[in-house]
Amino acid sequence: xxxxxxxxxxxxxxxxxxxxxxxxxxxxxxxxxxxxxxxxxxxxxxxxxxxxxxxxxxxxxxxxxxxxxxxxxxxxxxxxxxxxxxxxxxxxxxxxxxxxxxxxxxxxxxxxxxxxxxxxxxxxxxxxxxxxxxxxxxxxxxxxxxxxxxxxxxxxxxxxxxxxxxxxxxxxxxxxxxxxxxxxxxxxxxxxxxxxxxxxxxxxxxxxxxxxxxxxxxxxxxxxxxxxxxxxxxxxxxxxxxxxxxxxxxxxxxxxxxxxxxxxxxxxxxxxxxxxxxxxxxxxxxxxxxxxxxxxxxxxxxxxxxxxxxxxxxxxxxxxxxxxxxxxxxxxxxxxxxxxxxxx
Amino acid sequence: xxxxxxxxxxxxxxxxxxxxxxxxxxxxxxxxxxxxxxxxxxxxxxxxxxxxxxxxxxxxxxxxxxxxxxxxxxxxxxxxxxxxxxxxxxxxxxxxxxxxxxxxxxxxxxxxxxxxxxxxxxxxxxxxxxxxxxxxxxxxxxxxxxxxxxxxxxxxxxxxxxxxxxxxxxxxxxxxxxxxxxxxxxxxxxxxxxxxxxxxxxxxxxxxxxxxxxxxxxxxxxxxxxxxxxxxxxxxxxxxxxxxxxxxxxxxxxxxxxxxxxxxxxxxxxxxxxxxxxxxxxxxxxxxxxxxxx
Numbered sequence: 001x002x003x004x005x006x007x008x009x010x011x012x013x014x015x016x017x018x019x020x021x022x023x024x025x026x027x028x029x030x031x032x033x034x035x036x037x038x039x040x041x042x043x044x045x046x047x048x049x050x051x052x053x054x055x056x057x058x059x060x061x062x063x064x065x066x067x068x069x070x071x072x073x074x075x076x077x078x079x080x081x082x083x084x085x086x087x088x089x090x091x092x093x094x095x096x097x098x099x100x101x102x103x104x105x106x107x108x109x110x111x112x113x114x115x116x117x118x119x120x121x122x123x124x125x126x127x128x129x130x131x132x133x134x135x136x137x138x139x140x141x142x143x144x145x146x147x148x149x150x151x152x153x154x155x156x157x158x159x160x161x162x163x164x165x166x167x168x169x170x171x172x173x174x175x176x177x178x179x180x181x182x183x184x185x186x187x188x189x190x191x192x193x194x195x196x197x198x199x200x201x202x203x204x205x206x207x208x209x210x211x212x213x214x215x216x217x218x219x220x221x222x223x224x225x226x227x228x229x230x231x232x233x234x235x236x237x238x239x240x241x242x243x244x245x246x247x248x249x250x251x252x253x254x255x256x257x258x259x260x261x262x263x264x265x266x267x268x269x270x271x272x273x274x275x276x277x278x279x280x281x282x283x284x285x286x287x288x289x290x291x292x293x294x295x296x297x298x299x300x301x302x303x304x305x306x307x308x309x310x311x312x313x314x315x316x317x318x319x320x321x322x323x324x325x326x327x328x329x330x331x332x333x334x335x336x337x338x339x340x341x342x343x344x
Numbered sequence: 345x346x347x348x349x350x351x352x353x354x355x356x357x358x359x360x361x362x363x364x365x366x367x368x369x370x371x372x373x374x375x376x377x378x379x380x381x382x383x384x385x386x387x388x389x390x391x392x393x394x395x396x397x398x399x400x401x402x403x404x405x406x407x408x409x410x411x412x413x414x415x416x417x418x419x420x421x422x423x424x425x426x427x428x429x430x431x432x433x434x435x436x437x438x439x440x441x442x443x444x445x446x447x448x449x450x451x452x453x454x455x456x457x458x459x460x461x462x463x464x465x466x467x468x469x470x471x472x473x474x475x476x477x478x479x480x481x482x483x484x485x486x487x488x489x490x491x492x493x494x495x496x497x498x499x500x501x502x503x504x505x506x507x508x509x510x511x512x513x514x515x516x517x518x519x520x521x522x523x524x525x526x527x528x529x530x531x532x533x534x535x536x537x538x539x540x541x542x543x544x545x546x547x548x549x550x551x552x553x554x555x556x557x558x559x560x561x562x563x564x565x566x567x568x569x570x571x572x573x574x575x576x577x578x579x580x581x582x583x584x585x586x587x588x589x590x591x592x593x594x595x596x597x598x599x600x601x602x603x604x605x606x607x608x609x610x611x612x613x614x615x616x617x618x619x620x621x622x623x624x625x626x627x628x629x630x631x632x633x634x635x636x637x638x
Contacts, residue, residue, distance in 0.1 A: 007444040011430055011437065018432035178428035183484075186395055186424065187445045188417040342397070 004189055008197035009204075016167070016205050026209045030159040031216050034152060047079035049121050052089040052098040054105060055082045069104055071129035078121075093118075100125070149223050153304035154277035156210055160236055161271060161297050163206045164243030165250065165264050168198055172251035173260040176342065185341035195336065199244050206240040207233070226311035234314060235307060238324045239300035245331035246296065252338040271297040299323050347409070348373040348492055348523045349394070354403030356389050356547075363389040364400075365547035371540075373491075376514065376524040378538030380531065380624065386547040387527035388425060391496055394525070395422050407492070418447055421490030423481050425497050429469050435480055436465040439487065446488035459483040459513055475506025482513055493517060495526040499533060511536055531624035541624065545632050555624060562630060563622035565598035570607075570617050578610045587629055596626060 017023055053073075073080060081098060083089035089101045093112055100121035101110040109125060111118035175181045184194055218224070225232055250263050274281065274288065275297035281289055292298050299320035306312035314321070349371040356364035364386045371377045379387040392398045394405055396412060407416055429438050439461070443449050456462055459479045464472050469480065478498060485493060495514070499507040507530075514524060514537050528534055534541045535555045542552040551558055565584075570593045579586050584597035597603045600619060607614060 004445050007441055011433060011441045014437065015430050015432045179424065179426055180428055180430060182397065183424060183427045183429070186397060186417065186422040187442060188414075188447075189445055 001190075001193055004193050005197045005200070008184075008189070008194060009201045012198060012201040013204060016201070023209075026159070026163055026205075027212050027216075030155050030213045031220075034148060034155055034217055035220070048077045049100070049117055049124075050079045050081060050098045051121055052081050052083050052092060052101040054086050054089055054101070054103040055084050066104070066107075067129045068125070069102075069128075072102075072125050075124060075128065078124075146221075146223070148221055149309060150305070151278070152217055152223075153308050154275075154301045156213065156236065157239060157275070157297055157301040157304055158272060158277050159213065160206055160210060160240045160300065161243050161268060163209060164202060164240050165247045165268060167202045167205060168244050168247035169250040169264055170247075170257065170260055172198065172248070173254050173257055176251075176340075177255040177257060179342075182342045191336065191339050191341070195248060195339065199241070199248070202244050202247075203237065203240055206244075207236060210236050210240075225308045227307035227313065231312070231314050231317070232304065232307045234321070235300065235303045235317065238321055238328070239296075239304075242296050242300070242324045242328040242331070245328045245335060248335035248339070249331045252335050253340050255342075271295045274298070275301050277301055296324065296327050346373045347371065348407070349525070350404070350406040350409070351390075351394065352404040352406075354390065354393060354405070355401045356386075356393055356398065357401050362547045364393065367403075367544075367547070367549055369542055369549065369552060371523060371525065373523055374518075374521050375539040376518050376526065376537050378534040378541045379525070379527040379544055380529065380534045380538075380541050380628070381527075381544035382529055382628075385544040387529075387544055388496055389547075390544070391494055391525065391527055395420070395494055418488065419491050421485035421488060421493040423485040423493075423495045423498055425500070427481060429480075431470055433469055434466050435461055435469050435472065435476075438469050438480065439483055442484045443487040448488055450487055450489035455483050455486055458486070458516055460509060473506070475502050475509060478502060478506065478510055479513065482510065486517070490522065492523045492525070495524065497527055497529070499528070499530065507533070531628070534624055543624070543628060543631065545628075550631050551627070558624065558627055559622060562627045563596075565596060565622060566600050566619055567622050567626050568595040568597065568600065568603060568617060568619050569593070570595070570612070570614070574607075574612055575610075578607070578612060582606060585630065589629070594626075594629070596622065596630060 083092070083101075086101075086103055089098070090110060092098050093101045093110055096112065096115060099111075099115055099117035102125070103109065109122070111122050172181070246267070250260060250267070254260055254263075270291075272278070274292040275295050276292070277297070281292055284292075303312070303317035303320040306317055347370050351370070352368050354364050354367040355362075367386070367390055369377070379390060381387050389398065393400045393403075396416065405412060407420075430441070433441070439452070439455070443452065443455075456465065459482055461476075461479060461483060464476055464480075469477070472480065482495070482498065485495070498514070499510050502510065511533070514526070517524060518537075524537075526533075526537065539554060540552065541555050541558060542549045543558075544550070551562070553561065572588060572591050572593055574593050579593065579595070582595065582597070582603060584595060584599070584603060586593055586595045588594075595603055604614075
């Protein structure tokens with residue numbers, strides 16, 4: 001039995017690494033995303049609001065005793081954009097390209113009533129220069145996690161998801177469509193042996209590409225995993241296993257690559273947006289957060305982030321790992337039970 | 345008689361179709377048994393039910409006198425119709441992959457030599473010709489040195505030379521005392537390779553014997569082929585059977601002299617006429633009224 005599993009494992013793994021396009025895509029794609037996003041979000045002080053100001057802001061205007069205007073223009077994290085004409089600036093405001101328009105020549109400001117950012121800009125303008133407050137300030141220094149460091153675990157999790165779902169789900173459907181599964185079915189191979197070989201091969205490939213991407217990113221950006229690498233390895237091993245099991249469930253019967261592709265898209269897109277790969281769901285509606293907690297990518301990204309950014313131990317992420325094990329078991333049992341060698 | 349396979353009253357239905365309808369036959373050890381019939385006759389379904397790929401609705405299948413068990417897959421070799429193989433693997437790697445799945449394995453060098461694979465062993469299996477691929481699939485089916493070999497239309501779509509190569513391989517396998525079950529819609533293939541032929545149509549076996557006995561029993565005469573421009577009123581005067589086949593007229597007769605005299609007496613232009621001995625294709629036409637390759 002082990003020899004048969006080993007034989008199929010070797011054949012499948014060779015098939016993958018000789019497919020240069022698939023191999024390259026699995027390694028280069030996540031690196032490109034990380035590089036792209038780190039460039040886009042490189043500035044630690046990216047502007048939060050955009051305020052248009054009608055030109056010319058000449059020295060006459062700037063020298064006038066308008067404390068409110070002066071203090072407002074000093075505010076950080078606001079991008080002040082100059083416009084040559086008021087009409088042009090109003091057009092931009094109506095199209096939500098800027099959040100507020102300031103006309104210092106006429107001591108006037110304009111906002112778009114349907115823009116939340118416009119409301120915030122207005123409040124900031126009204127309070128500019130005001131020092132009266134009953135609250136006392138206490139501040140903390142941030143721990144200095146760059147966006148790329150926050151993003152990296154999410155990208156690794158997303159890569160594991162795509163790698164596993166397409167690498168197993170899509171490939172098995174293609175095998176069934178082309179009659180490769182049928183050919184194996186008449187050889188003395190049990191479904192359990194065949195599927196185990198597929199799982200092991202994909203786990204190996206997924207973990208190997210994750211290691212390559214990890215090393216590449218560390219070399220590019222020079223950050224360190226705050227937790228142990230072994231713990232991180234366990235996170236991705238269990239996470240990959242969970243996604244591969246989901247891939248088996250997707251591929252258990254169909255012989256239509258179009259259907260499998262659609263199904264994988266339906267599953268992956270919500271996970272990409274609701275599992276905090278790109279942005280935090282802090283403040284999102286409660287039901288969105290609850291749905292997020294059910295998705296298998298969420299515990300992978302969450303625990304990877306805890307290990308890499310906060311130095312969490314296996315004990316700290318035990319609930320996420322336990323959830324992955326339970327969900328993997330359900331996917332695997334269902335996938336094995338429903339599995340068919342051939343199309344109807 | 346030492347029977348390696350017994351099939352009794354086999355039925356397999358699909359919605360609206362009786363794919364296999366009360367099929368029975370016995371296969372003695374060491375022969376080549378052929379299932380001959382047109383596309384859709386039920387040959388592949390019959391063989392796939394025996395192989396275990398599909399479940400029968402009714403019927404009994406005995407291998408070596410017993411119902412098939414877990415040893416069946418280990419002991420038989422199977423070549424399927426329309427099989428793709430894993431991409432990016434060489435011919436040798438594919439062969440080794442399947443060979444390693446069996447407890448009893450054929451000698452690799454002998455297998456390669458038998459199936460003429462020496463020159464393509466290190467080639468990507470996607471880059472071999474149709475004939476080479478059929479030989480590779482045959483080698484995969486022989487990877488466990490099987491006692492019983494199933495070949496489902498092994499030469500369909502091959503050019504005459506590639507087909508001849510496959511025939512040579514099957515004859516070599518027969519000489520080793522192996523039992524071969526093959527399906528085909530080529531009557532020439534059945535005549536060359538098979539010791540017993542079962543002719544199938546609409547899920548039923550309509551005749552079964554050795555090719556010689558079948559021809560002696562049903563086709564003692566000759567087939568005269570004429571262009572279809574012959575006046576049918578003249579043909580109706582004949583006492584023998586005649587058929588329209590692909591823009592020609594085929595006359596099946598045991599008295600060719602009488603037929604020819606009638607044609608000449610009626611001033612039929614016999615330029616382009618062909619007279620030949622009858623074969624299994626003629627037999628199929630006689631039994632079913634339709635062409636074998638229709």
